[in-house]
Amino acid sequence: MNVIELRQVLIIAKRWDVLIQKIRQCHSKHTLMKNVLQDTANVILYADMIVELEKERNNLIVQLNIDLISDDTTLFERQREEFFSNLMKLISALRQINSKLKDLLPFRLDIEKLEEELKKKVTRLGDQLLTIASKTDLSQQDSDKFRMYYNHLLSFDRHVRMSDFDVRHMLDMAEEKILDKHYNVMRGIEAARAYLLMPHVGQVIAIFRILGIGYNEHDDLMNNLVQIGTGEGKSVVMAVTACVFALIGVDVNCSCYSEALTSAWETKANNLRAFMNTIGPKGGMGAEAIEIGLWHAVKESEMPDSISQVILIGDAPANTESEVRQKRARFGEAYWEKTRFGKPTYYTHELQKLKSKNIPVHAFYLTRHAKDNFKQIANETRGRCERLNIHSLEGAESLTDFVTEEVLRKAAGDQGDAAVELYRKTYKTFTF
Structure with a gap:
């Protein structure tokens, strides 16, 4: 909705409204005048515009009152990000209607009240998140709920802006409670449970895909490309996969932010095997x-x-x-x-x-x-x-092509561009 253009249309409609209504009351047998009268009858009156605008406003309000968590926003990061992005667009549209059209509309929208109701919903999610984070022992159900509340609040914080409302503070408090619990216990299965380290289904499937588990007709490792959303456990997938490769003698080099995960940059299989036994990975922030x-x-x-x-x-x-x-x-x-x-x-x-x-x-x-x-x-x-x-099915191929091209470009020196072009003509199956 372009509120600036809508304002101009309303101003024009209001200015000519009386004249349009008077013309509609006229009658004529002249052909040209009949056409004019017919065209005038098709003009939308100012009062009708106001009625339609009020309907649109009410529709926006209904959309704003929707639940913040659904099956789609829980299961799919893309839908969650789009949901909260659209939520911000709704708030912005209502704010503009209030500020730009206030001298033209007979009704006044209490946007502050709507925002307060939305803040209450988000605060309830934050309270539920902190309640779970404060538990001394976390079940699998607690872990799943924590991820769900945390991811939704994180998306809200990325997309929605409201004055005097700090969602980041809720997230920081939850993170601190979990981190304190982790560093205070630091031993055994209980520490892992407290820090939500139980892999969930998405992580297990990602690990299986990377390791090629489930392919009955192939002995070699199959190429797979896996996506783990923000805050959904990339480090868990990386750590488990690295451990498996290290245990079968493959040299692995892991690069992470956590001091616990990066206390040694190991590349030798034996050293990495011993190192990985002493640490626990954690999710995004x-x-x-x-x-x-x-x-x-x-x-x-x-x-x-x-x-x-x-x-x-x-x-x-x-x-x-x-x-x-x-x-x-x-x-x-x-x-x-x-x-x-x-x-x-x-x-x-x-x-x-x-x-x-x-x-x-x-x-x-x-x-x-x-x-x-x-x-x-x-x-x-x-x-x-x-x-x-x-x-896309071409994801792995596109990444392979990219890496190969840049290695060729660097290795061939002055002939780098020519080497890349030859590679593209001969082998490349996917184009960026």
Whole structure:
């Protein structure tokens, strides 16, 4: 709804309303006048416009009063993000009707009351989240409800803006309760249960797909591309998969934000096997710690066998400076000073270091939420930025093509572009 244009139409309709009504009362046998009278009869009167606008306003209010949680928003991240994005559009439309048309409409919308009702709904979700986080022992049902409430509040925080209403504070409190519980217990199955480490169905299926479990007709590992939504346990999937590969003798290199997960950057199978037995992975916390991945890339670039490029894949943007400070504040700088992350860093700082060494960062974004930030990262280092559609059958092929092209481009030196073009003509099956 374009409220600015609607205002202009209402002003014109109101100005000519009396004349239109008088013309409609006229009668004529002249053919031209009959046509004029007929056209005038088709003009929508100002009063009718007001009635239709009131109907539209009531329709928006009904949509705003919908439940914040449904089966679709619980099961599918895309539907959840679209739901809360549309919720913000509804609020914005009602605000504009109130502010732009207040001198033209006979009715006044109490938008403040509607927003207060919405705040109450969100606050109830936050209270339920904190109630679960405060439990001393969490069942599987508690874990599922925690994820559900947390993900919905996180999406609300990303998309909906209302004055004097801080949803992020609710999320931080829930995270702190869970983290405190984890670090206070730190032992056995009870610690894992308290920190919601029981893999759910989506994680198990993702692990099975990555490992090729379920293919009866193939002995070799099949190519699979798997998406885990923000906050839904990417680290659990990564850790379990890494453990399996390490146990069969494959060298694995894991890069994560958590100090518990990154207390050693192991690449040897035997060392990794022992290391993985001592840790527990945990889920996402909104924006991603991309600064740590880039920091690790900078460290790798300082080695004799340096890196030539970085490939970044993610579904959320990088932490801002304020987000880094907030997340570090949960444990305090005294805690971080004892770790390898004693000095805070930001993705922009690490990006400049890579840029100074002419190391491009090629960024793949999985969701629109990460698009703008990933484009900025790639453009800053003259890297490529593409959307990776993992819902498509061609997802794995497209990623393979991309990596192959960039390796060829770097290895062939001055003939890099020619090598890439030859590869595309000969082997490439998918085009970005």
